[in-house]
Amino acid sequence: MQGVAGGLLAGLGYAVINSALPRWLWTRGSALVSAMWGVATVVGPATGGLFAQLGIWRWAFVVMAVLTALMALLVPVALARVDPAPAIPRMKVPVWSLLIIGVAALAVSVAQIPHNTAATFGLLAAGIMLVGLFVIVDWRMHAAILPPSVFSPGPLKWIYLTMGVLMAAAMVNTYVPLFGQRLAHLTPIAAGFLGAALALGWTVSEIVSASLENPRTVGRVVMVAPLVAASGLALGAVARHGDGSAWTAALWAVALLVAGTGIGMAWPHLSARAMASVNDPAEGGAASAAINTVQLTSAAIGAGLAGVVVNTATGGDEMAAHLLFTVFTALSAAGVAVSYAATRATRQAQPVGNVG
CATH class of the missing domain: 4.10.860 (DNA Excision Repair, Uvrb; Chain A)
Structure with a gap:
């Protein structure tokens, strides 16, 4: 139930960008929406670690329920009341x-x-x-999830695939707090902050990257983003595990920070390009809504893959951590092929930031 409600809200974020903002603001609007995920990924594990360290982890759910109720009360105040337009056709599910x-x-x-x-x-x-x-x-x-332009010769399918690879790669973070406690011997709250390093790199890099407007520069940034993420994950794979020293945690933090930077530097441009790369402007709403579908589905598949790697690994937690980072390094590196295809046809296009 939580996932259904969260998916509805998350999908509305990109839909509002497409319908309410001018095209030249799409990149920055996408960066703001994506930064919301980054902030949540920082605050969530840290808060969960705090409650776990205090031995009252169930209260984390209580706090979230209270905050959700408060947000629900703010919705009628924050959103203007709009009379429904009877001419709009009903959307088919x-x-x-x-x-x-x-x-x-x-x-x-x-x-x-x-x-x-x-x-x-x-x-x-x-x-x-x-x-x-x-x-x-x-x-x-x-009645489809993906816009028809995905199945045309254009770059939209490659854009979605690049987003899917990057989002799946981010799910290496699923087991970082666990390994932080078992291998680096961190406290639960410290392990939670370790898991937030990827989100920090993601958030900061996308805010900086959102200001880029030159199409050649944007194309190069998006193309190398999976490689940057892979380099960070590779550092995590070769880091010494299980010695319990501060260096283990420090190397993991740097590795996750670099991986998050690789994801964030491309994300706002991929989101804006997804909304702009449709053959028919009427597909813009479907293209923006599909961003969230790709994001959440890729996250679920990435988290499942992480669980398979960890639970099938032999040789203890140290080997499981090594294999986890190694597999996701390969996944991110493979994303270079699709990111190249996603940017090949758009490097000569007019930058979204200059439209209008």
Whole structure:
């Protein structure tokens, strides 16, 4: 239930950018929306670690429920009342597409549960095949999640794939607080802050990157972003684990900071380009809403993959941490191919920041 509500709110963020802001503000608006994720990723683990260290972890859920209720009370005050326009057609819900992509994410997520290796990799294979089935069904259905421009020769499909790879790579952070406690012997709150290093790099780099307007510069930044993220994760893979020294935590913090920088430097430009790379302006709303679908689905698949790597690793926590960073390094490095394809056709385009 929390995920359904959160997904609705998160999807509205990019939809509002597309419909309410001029095109030249899309990049900065996307950076602001994405910064919300970064701040939440900093505050969330740190707050959870604090409650865990105090031995009252259940109160973290109580605090979140109270904050959610307060936000609900602010909605009527913050949002202006708008009379409904009867001429707007009702949106059709892409039931089949949602069902298939949801089952695909679930299959990858639960793949970490079985202790049988064959069952684990069988669920992973099923999840991958369901993602392929989702693309086929969404392409053929009238009510779809992805805009029709995804299936055209344009760069939109590569833009979404780049976003998916970067978001999945960020899910290496799922087990960082756990390994911070077990291998670096950090307190729960310190381990929570260690997990926030990736979000800090993401947030700062995207705010800085959002000011870039030259299309060649933006294209190069987006193209090398997965490589920067991979270099940070590679540092985490080669860092010495399990010695309990401050150097272990420091190296992980630097590694995650660099990885987050690689993700954040590309994200606002990818979001703006996704909304601008449609063949028909009427697809802008669908393109903006699909950003959130790609983001959350990739996060679920990435988190499931992280769980599979950690739970199937042999040799203890030290080997599990090494394999986790190694696998996600390879995933990020593979993203260079799709980021190159995403920027190849847009490097000569007019920068979004100069429109208007």
